[in-house]
Amino acid sequence: MRLAFILSATFALIATRADAQILSVEAVIKTKRDIEIPAEEEGVLKLVPVIEGTRVEEGDLLSQIDVRRAKAAVKIASLQHEAAKKRAEDDIEERYAQKAAGVAYVDWERDIEANNQKANAVPEIQIRQKRLAWERAELQIEKAQKDQELAFKEADAKLAEMEAAQLAVDMRTISAPFKGEVVTLAKQQGEWVNPGDPILRLVQFDVVYAEGDFMLTEIDPAQLRGRPVEVTVELAAGKSKTATGRVVWISPEANSDYSCKVRAEIDNQLINDEWLVRPGIRLLMKVM
Structure with missing residues (x-):
């Protein structure tokens, strides 16, 4: 029973493909991706390792603007972040304040105990001064904690500055956003560029589009979706070559x-x- 069902479904699929209407469409070939790549930062183009016709892979270096100053900014920001982080992780002030508060509390308690054993053994003003010293030490603990909290925030700010400096370096290094071929060079090595200035034009050729019009009165659009296609390119000496693809839109x-x-x-x-x-x-x- 199952075999009969599979054979029936297979024959139905073959019949459907056999009945599929072959549609001929006059088409024009268009690029899938064709972009002008601009400079994102200002500066001198120190490196342009490509020329017209250079084929590149995604991520390959296309050009680089002078990064010396930007790299120096990264180093400065990195050192500042490291110093701020060490300050934030330093808890010496808090530990000292805790010890000082402990000593001040014991000193104050001793005078109170002395007065409990013998009235007016310690003057009232002295007891108040020692209580104040203890409270000051307690507040020093809070201050040390607040200072450390601020130091962590400063370290975070310095980290953000370092990341911004690194971004400035990255934005001066222009890489291929996709696999393609350099078609036009608008700037040469050694030229000054401003943000937005086009440096080169990159085009993808390994995959292209064929676009044309069909008549809605001839075929239902739903029957075209995902269908395989063939295009025949006329070559020299009366030769021709076929390329294949698939309907995508x-x-x-x-x-x-x-x-x-x-x-x-x-x-x-x-x-x-x-x-x-x-x-x-x-x-x-x-359209097959």
Whole structure:
């Protein structure tokens, strides 16, 4: 019974695929990711290890603005944080205040005991002065605790300053946000840059988009979702090469003539170190 069900489901799937309408769409190739990478801090471009055509992986160094002053700020902030942390962890003042309070209390109690044994053995003013000395010592404990609490907050503030200084270093080091190819260099090594100045343009080519319009009167959009696609690229000497992909998006909007946009993600190929599917070309996309 179970085998019959599996065979039935398999035949139904084959029939569904066989009945799937092959749709041909005139498409244009577009980039998936194409960005201008700007400077985030001002300074001199000390290092630009790429040129037009350089292929990079995500995280590779693209350029670096002079970081000497920023690194010095990190070192200063680090030392200040270390000093503030040591001050915060130092409890000598509190321990001394506790011992002093203990001694002052014993001294005050001794005079009270002396007066209990013999009236007016110790003048009242002296007892009051010793009580005041004990209370002052108790307050010194509180002050030492408050000072230590403030010292911890100062250490936290110095840590934040150190992190901000490190961020300034990081913002001067520009890395590739994705795998791609440098298409344009707007700045050269040794030039001054300001925040927002474009340094280079990075484009992803290993995956590209093919976009075109289909008619809503020809096929239900739901039937296109996730479908495999093929695009054929015309090459020199009358040759051609096919690349494949999959439908990844269908526009929720339509035009007045009932046309609707469909987008497929195409896996690009390097042939003789050149990309097969180049953004900008028009071709026929078959939705299988």
